[in-house]
Amino acid sequence: MRKIAVLILACFTISLISCQERKKNREKVPEAVQRNFQKKYPGENDPDWKQDDHGYWESHFKMNGEKYRADFNADGTWIETENDIKKKELPEAIKKVIREKYSEYEIAEVEQVDSAEKGKFYDVEFKQKGKNMDVMFRENGTIIE
Numbered sequence: 001m002r003k004i005a006v007l008i009l010a011c012f013t014i015s016l017i018s019c020q021e022r023k024k025n026r027e028k029v030p031e032a033v034q035r036n037f038q039k040k041y042p043g044e045n046d047p048d049w050k051q052d053d054h055g056y057w058e059s060h061f062k063m064n065g066e067k068y069r070a071d072f073n074a075d076g077t078w079i080e081t082e083n084d085i086k087k088k089e090l091p092e093a094i095k096k097v098i099r100e101k102y103s104e105y106e107i108a109e110v111e112q113v114d115s116a117e118k119g120k121f122y123d124v125e126f127k128q129k130g131k132n133m134d135v136m137f138r139e140n141g142t143i144i145e
Contacts, residue, residue, distance in 0.1 A: 032076030033057045040078055080115040093141030094122055108132050
């Protein structure tokens with residue numbers, strides 16, 4: 001009985017610490033970033049925030065049951081939003097180019113991206129030795145260099 005009580009107390013403590021960490025991370029996020037996130041995604045009130053290696057603020061959140069990641073500069077400028085999709089969800093034009101030019105590669109990941117700089121595109125990551133290869137496609141199958 002005592003072991004169960006200790007286990008319950010340990011679980012409670014860990015969850016409390018986890019909540020405090022999330023609250024601390026949210027407090028570190030610049031006000032401009034939080035404000036612009038709310039403008040872009042009204043109603044999304046509980047994103048998980050993290051600062052990446054480039055200094056961008058990444059928000060991880062769900063919309064309509066799908067996972068998204070939106071990146072912002074510290075001044076609140078939106079950079080891009082991406083979400084993972086299945087290979088079968090790629091437009092036919094992109095699937096055709098993959099069959100013609102990249103058939104020897106295995107697809108590791110597919111993302112649909114909306115970028116402030118590049119607009120909307122699909123990022124397909126192919127497995128290869130060393131660092132995987134990313135190829136960006138427009139919906140019509142055009143490769144973005």
